[in-house]
Amino acid sequence: NGHTVSAKEDIITYGGIVYVNPKTTFNLCDCTGGGKICGSNAQFLGGGVTNRGTFNMYSCEISGNMTPSYGGGVFCDANSLFRMCGGEISGNDAHVGGGISIYEGTFYLYGGKIAENESTYEIVGGGGLHIGSKAKCYFYGGEITNNRYGGNITEFSKEVSGGVYVLYSSESTVIGGNVVIKDNINDNNYSNLYLPKGITVTLDPSNPLRENAYIGVITEDKPTYDNPFVDITEPNDEDYRQFFHSDDPEYEVI
Numbered sequence: 001n002g003h004t005v006s007a008k009e010d011i012i013t014y015g016g017i018v019y020v021n022p023k024t025t026f027n028l029c030d031c032t033g034g035g036k037i038c039g040s041n042a043q044f045l046g047g048g049v050t051n052r053g054t055f056n057m058y059s060c061e062i063s064g065n066m067t068p069s070y071g072g073g074v075f076c077d078a079n080s081l082f083r084m085c086g087g088e089i090s091g092n093d094a095h096v097g098g099g100i101s102i103y104e105g106t107f108y109l110y111g112g113k114i115a116e117n118e119s120t121y122e123i124v125g126g127g128g129l130h131i132g133s134k135a136k137c138y139f140y141g142g143e144i145t146n147n148r149y150g151g152n153i154t155e156f157s158k159e160v161s162g163g164v165y166v167l168y169s170s171e172s173t174v175i176g177g178n179v180v181i182k183d184n185i186n187d188n189n190y191s192n193l194y195l196p197k198g199i200t201v202t203l204d205p206s207n208p209l210r211e212n213a214y215i216g217v218i219t220e221d222k223p224t225y226d227n228p229f230v231d232i233t234e235p236n237d238e239d240y241r242q243f244f245h246s247d248d249p250e251y252e253v254i
Contacts, residue, residue: 002032006039015050015075016040016065022079024053028087030060038064046075047092051082051105057112059087066093070130071101072117078134080105084142086112095121097130097165098147104134109142109179120151124167125160125194128184133167140177140207149186161194162186163216166201173199176207181215182245190247192216200231209243218247229254 007016017040020026026049028037037048037060047065049055051074062073069075072092076082082105089099090113098117100107107129119127128147131137148162163184166173184192195201197220203209221230232244232253244253 001030002034004036004038006036007041010041010043014042014044015046016042016048016067018049019046020049020051020053020055020080022052025056026051026053027056027058028060029058030087033059035060037062040065042067043069045069045071045077047072047094049074050077051075051080052077054081055083057082057084057087061088061090063088063091068095070094070096070103072098072119074100076100076102076105076107076135078104082106083108083110084112085110088113088115090115090117092117094119096124096126098127099129101126101130101132102135102137103132107135107137109137109139109144111142113142114144115146117147118150119160120149122151122160124165125149125162125186125191126165127162129164131164131166131173135167136172138174138204139179139181140204141179143180144192145180145183147184149191160186161191161218163192163194165194166196166199172202174202174204175215176204176209178210178212179215180213184216190216191218192247194218194220195232196220200233203233203236209240213243215244216247217244217253223251
């Protein structure tokens with residue numbers, strides 16, 4: 001109802017402001033607008049929220065939190081479930097997953113904004129969202145925009161995503177609906193949805209991409225003269241050029 005929950009000092013335990021225990025459900029709803037969870041400097045896993053149960057976010061703002069670990073705004077651990085239906089996760093800062101780190105849990109993005117967050121680790125990125133090796137993520141709506149990688153630029157960090165980083169062995173990244181992933185930055189270059197070698201996304205036939213969907217993509221594998229194609233989805237006969245767009249201007253989606 002428009003109130004702010006904030007931290008007054010550095011937090012040395014999990015979850016700077018909210019800690020959701022296993023087998024517990026936390027519903028976040030701000031009926032009047034203007035409510036915030038903000039101002040935490042947690043030293044370990046989850047600047048604003050650490051989720052080990054079920055977290056349903058309908059509105060409110062999680063902003064201005066930070067951690068030198070995973071998940072500046074929200075960290076989701078093993079067996080957790082996070083449904084984001086609205087609200088905003090913005091202006092958070094972390095080593096990995098500036099906005100959100102889904103370490104091993106399941107994440108559904110239905111609406112809301114993940115924006116203007118920052119990660120600083122030069123090998124594993126995700127200024128907006130980091131998807132861990134055992135995570136499952138479903139993107140059906142909402143916006144992931146204007147996030148960035150803000151660490152040192154080295155040979156290792158050139159393709160670390162400012163937007164969404166899918167770790168090399170993620171089990172499932174499903175896309176549909178009207179999701180928007182664009183205008184995320186690494187060293188002044190677009191770096192939206194980063195797919196490591198051999199990783200593709202799955203398109204949901206029960207919730208197909210719609211008119212306003214936009215997904216910028218950059219891949220670790222690069223087209224070559226001998227092998228000019230790099231898959232970003234599973235094999236199909238559809239034309240998705242209106243939805244998927246190459247972050248690298250030297251390549252195009254066909």
